[in-house]
Amino acid sequence: MKIKWPFIFAFSVLLGNTVTVLAQTEPEEIKVEGDKFQDFFYESIFQKSIENYDKSLVALEQCLKLKPNEATIFFEMGKNYLYSKDYKNAYSSFEKATQIDPNNKWFWVGMYDVCYETKDFNQAIIIVNKIIPFDSEYKEDLVSIYMLTKQNEKALTLINELNEKVGKTERREMYKMEILSEGKYQNSEIDNLKEQIDKNPKEESNYIALIFLYSNNNEEGKAEDVAKKLEREIPESVWAHVSLFKSYLEKNEGANAVKSMNIVLGSSKIDSKIKHRVLNEFLIFANANPQFVPDLDHAIGYFKNDKSVNVAKEIGKFYYNKQQWEKAIKYYELSEKDISEVDLETNLLWLQANTELKQFEAVLKKSMTMIDTYPAEPQFYYYAGMANNQLQSFKKAKDILEMGLDYVVENKNLEINFNIQLGEAYNGLGDTSKKELYFNKANQLLKEKK
Missing domain, CATH: 1.25.40.10 (Tetratricopeptide repeat domain)
Incomplete structure (x- = not known):
């Protein structure tokens, strides 16, 4: 008003x-x-x-x-x-x-x-x-009223008129996105954007909008054509590479994909969510094409100052879920270089990955260090006890497991594992009665779970 x-x-x-x-x-x-x-x-x-x-x-x-x-x-x-x-x-x-x-x-x-x-x-x-x-400024009010009365076609026509004559506004763009979420209006908007590109080939936003529309309609070939045209008309446009990157991956053109990815990740104009999506897509590609793993490692460097997500850690989880333990360990270690505080989850995942590889000396060293940092976290006592058992240091295993068991609260799986390892420790020490005691406790807990 x-x-x-x-x-x-x-x-x-x-x-x-x-x-x-x-x-x-x-x-x-x-x-x-x-x-x-x-x-x-x-x-x-x-x-x-x-x-x-x-x-x-x-x-x-x-x-x-x-x-x-x-x-x-x-x-x-x-x-x-x-x-x-x-x-x-x-x-x-x-x-x-x-x-x-x-x-x-x-x-x-x-x-x-x-x-x-x-x-x-x-x-x-x-x-x-x-x-x-x-007073032509009241056209802005008219757009809002058209939206309130669900006259989307009239609203879209007026929005496009105002965008061309007086420039875009955040509110009108929000209205436009709402209208275009209904597919029936997208064809007219595609025609409008083509017309705007012909009129003003140096206006980047029209290319971007058209690329997104084609992508949402799964018309990737048309999206790529628009991206290439954008790159020709505005060579410095980073947005062209967002679309081209995806196209290169689909065509298995890894080198070109890397080039576009680095341009996107290095740009301050691109939203972090888009950057994360680009990296995730390249991660899947690199997993299937190991020769591009060094490019993946280089890409992580673009996220060093990203406080919202620890990218190296998330890549470690990706490989962990695929049971590719060595790669998971590599990225967990990289992730710790980018943070000032010790991350509990990362260290537990690192310990389990090394356990899967039977690297018990590394597990023992890390878990003992982590006990100093998290003295009330029972899982680190478990890993230290388990590693000592595997290294046949049964007395040390018994002592640390008994100490850590006091910290186990309402975690039946962990309690079972503690009792199994205590049974193993006493078995190694030749104490048959204690061995049976702890194995029986573990079995009883397993029955209770069922």
């Missing part, structure tokens, strides 16, 4: 009209009538300013007796009725003002305000179209 009519403007219009009319009156009558009119008018303005709308209206009624065809008085009455939430009389008053003077924008704005307050949006459309010849 636009700025309302200021008092100074209202009063100047009123006085201007008064002078015109009174110029035809006898001098003796001018003073008396003019004084009365101004007194009533000032009284109405004063009462309105202190929110005594009823008294303001009484004063305006007196003004009308003196000047029954004064549009400004009807406008002032409309404002008082509107502030009082008497919408029927407000609309009627503003409408009378427009009937007397249809060329005053603010009289129409008054009617629009009433329509908006009462949510009569269909009538608001009619009124806004009356205002637009006076």
